[in-house]
Amino acid sequence: MSLAGIFLLTFLLVHLGINLLVIIFDDPMVYNKAAHFMGTNVLIKIFEIVLFGGLLLHMIYALILQVQNWIARPKRYNKANYSNTSFFSKFMIHTAVIIMVFLVIHFIDFYFKAKFGHAAEIHIDGVTYHDFAAEIEDKFKMLPFVIFYIAAFVFLGFHLIHGFQSAFKTLGLENKKYTPVIQFLAALYTVIIVGGYSIMPLLIYFK
Amino acid sequence: MNLKLKIWRQKDSKSRGKFINYQLKNISPDSSFLEMLDVLNEELISKNEEPVVFDHDCREGICGACGMYINGRPHGPDSLITVCQLHMRKFNDGDTIVIEPWRARAFPVIKDLAVDRSAFDKLIQEGGYVSVNTGSAPDANSIPVKKEFADLAMDAAACIGCGACVAACKNASAMLFVGAKISHLALLPQGKVEASERVSRMVVKMDELGFGNCTNTGACEAECPKGIKLTNIARLNREYYKAVF
Numbered sequence: 001m002s003l004a005g006i007f008l009l010t011f012l013l014v015h016l017g018i019n020l021l022v023i024i025f026d027d028p029m030v031y032n033k034a035a036h037f038m039g040t041n042v043l044i045k046i047f048e049i050v051l052f053g054g055l056l057l058h059m060i061y062a063l064i065l066q067v068q069n070w071i072a073r074p075k076r077y078n079k080a081n082y083s084n085t086s087f088f089s090k091f092m093i094h095t096a097v098i099i100m101v102f103l104v105i106h107f108i109d110f111y112f113k114a115k116f117g118h119a120a121e122i123h124i125d126g127v128t129y130h131d132f133a134a135e136i137e138d139k140f141k142m143l144p145f146v147i148f149y150i151a152a153f154v155f156l157g158f159h160l161i162h163g164f165q166s167a168f169k170t171l172g173l174e175n176k177k178y179t180p181v182i183q184f185l186a187a188l189y190t191v192i193i194v195g196g197y198s199i200m201p202l203l204i205y206f207k
Numbered sequence: 208m209n210l211k212l213k214i215w216r217q218k219d220s221k222s223r224g225k226f227i228n229y230q231l232k233n234i235s236p237d238s239s240f241l242e243m244l245d246v247l248n249e250e251l252i253s254k255n256e257e258p259v260v261f262d263h264d265c266r267e268g269i270c271g272a273c274g275m276y277i278n279g280r281p282h283g284p285d286s287l288i289t290v291c292q293l294h295m296r297k298f299n300d301g302d303t304i305v306i307e308p309w310r311a312r313a314f315p316v317i318k319d320l321a322v323d324r325s326a327f328d329k330l331i332q333e334g335g336y337v338s339v340n341t342g343s344a345p346d347a348n349s350i351p352v353k354k355e356f357a358d359l360a361m362d363a364a365a366c367i368g369c370g371a372c373v374a375a376c377k378n379a380s381a382m383l384f385v386g387a388k389i390s391h392l393a394l395l396p397q398g399k400v401e402a403s404e405r406v407s408r409m410v411v412k413m414d415e416l417g418f419g420n421c422t423n424t425g426a427c428e429a430e431c432p433k434g435i436k437l438t439n440i441a442r443l444n445r446e447y448y449k450a451v452f
Contacts, residue, residue: 069377069379069422071312071419072313073419075310078213078226078305079278079279080276082278083279083280083426084429089424090377090424092422169440170421172442173441
C-alpha cells in the first residue's frame with residue numbers, strides 16, 4: 001500500500017514535468033513530441049504497465065484494508081470523531097473516490113484519445129504526431145472543465161498531504177528528528193503538485 | 208450541577224441495546240465522573256431499577272479497568288487521564304452527556320458500558336512477555352542499557368491496556384497497544400532475544416481477533432491516557448519488517 005503510494009508520488013512528478021513543458025517552451029510541438037515519445041517508446045510502454053500495476057495494487061489494497069476497517073467496528077458511535085487528530089486522514093477513501101472519478105474522466109478526455117487515435121494529426125518529416133497541445137487548448141478554454149480539474153487537484157492534495165507522510169510511517173520511518181522533515185516535504189510536495197497541475201488549465205483559460 | 212445523561216443500555220451481549228435518558232440533580236462539580244455514575248446507580252437501585260453496569264477498579268488512573276466513550280471521546284473531554292480521573296467540573300451545568308461503550312468487533316459489549324477486552328489478554332499471550340525466569344532484581348548496571356532506550360522502553364511500558372486506542376481509532380485498530388508492548392520489550396536486552404517471534408505472532412493474532420488496520424490518523428495517541436506515542440507503531444512496523452525479511 002505505502003510502497004505503491006510512494007511509487008505513484010514519483011509518477012505525479014514526472015507527469016507534472018511534461019505538463020510544464022507546455023508552459024515553459026510555449027511551443028505546442030515540444031509538448032506533442034514529448035507526448036509522442038511517451039506514447040511510442042518501448043521502455044515507457046513497459047513502465048506504463050508497471051504504473052497501472054502500481055495504481056491497481058494501491059486501489060486493491062486500499063479496498064481490502066477499508067473493508068476490514070469497516071468490519072472491525074460493526075456498531076458505530078452515536079457521537080464520534082471529536083478526537084484532536086489529523087483531519088485529512090479521516091477522509092482518505094472519500095478523496096480516493098473523487099480522484100478515481102477524475103481519473104476516469106481524464107482518461108476519456110486524453111489517454112484513450114491518444115491510444116485509439118481520435119486526436120488530430122500533424123505530419124512532420126514523415127512522423128505522425130497527435131496534436132495534444134491543441135486538444136488541451138480546446139478543453140481548457142471551457143470554464144466548467146477548468147473548475148472541475150482544479151477542484152480534483154485540490155482533493156488530490158488532501159489525499160497527498162496525509163498519504164505522503166503516512167507512507168513513511170507505515171514503512172517504519174518515524175522519529176523525532178526526521179518526522180518534521182517528512183511532514184514539511186509532504187506539505188511542499190502537495191503545494192507543488194496542486195499548484196503545478198493547476199497552473200496549466202488556468203494559463204490556457206486566461207491566455 | 209444538573210445534568211442530562213444519555214446512556215447506552217444493553218441487557219446482555221445478545222440484546223440490541225438502546226440509549227436511555229436520565230436526569231441527575233445536585234451533582235458536585237468536584238465529584239469524579241464515576242462518582243456521578245454511582246449517584247445515578249443509587250437512585251436507580253432505590254427506584255428498583257437496574258443500575259448501569261460499567262468497569263472500574265483502582266479509581267486512581269493506573270489499572271486501566273474503567274473506560275467509556277463520553278461525548279465522542281474515549282475517557283471524556285480531558286487529555287492524559289482515564290475516566291475515573293475525569294471530574295464533573297469539566298462539564299457545564301445543564302449539559303447533555305452521551306455515554307457509550309467502546310465500539311469494536313474485538314471488544315463485544317457484555318452489558319451496558321462494560322465490554323469484553325480479553326482480546327488484549329490474547330494478544331499478550333502471543334508474546335507480550337519474556338519467557339525466561341529473570342530472577343530477582345539484578346544489581347544496577349549489571350546489564351548495561353542505554354539511557355535513551357531505557358527511557359523509551361519505560362514510556363511504552365506505561366500502557367495500562369485500557370483499550371482507549373482501539374475505541375478512538377476510526378478503524379478500531381490495536382496497533383498502538385501492540386506497538387507499545389513490542390517497543391517496551393524489543394528495546395531492552397531481556398526482550399530482544401524473542402523480538403522477531405513476538406512481533407510475528409502478535410501481528411497475526413491482532414488480525415485474527417478482528418482489529419482494524421492502522422492509517423496513521425493518530426486518534427489513538429491523542430486519546431491515550433498514558434501518552435503512548437505513535438512512534439511505537441512505526442517501531443512495530445520496523446520490528447515486523449525485520450522479522451519477515
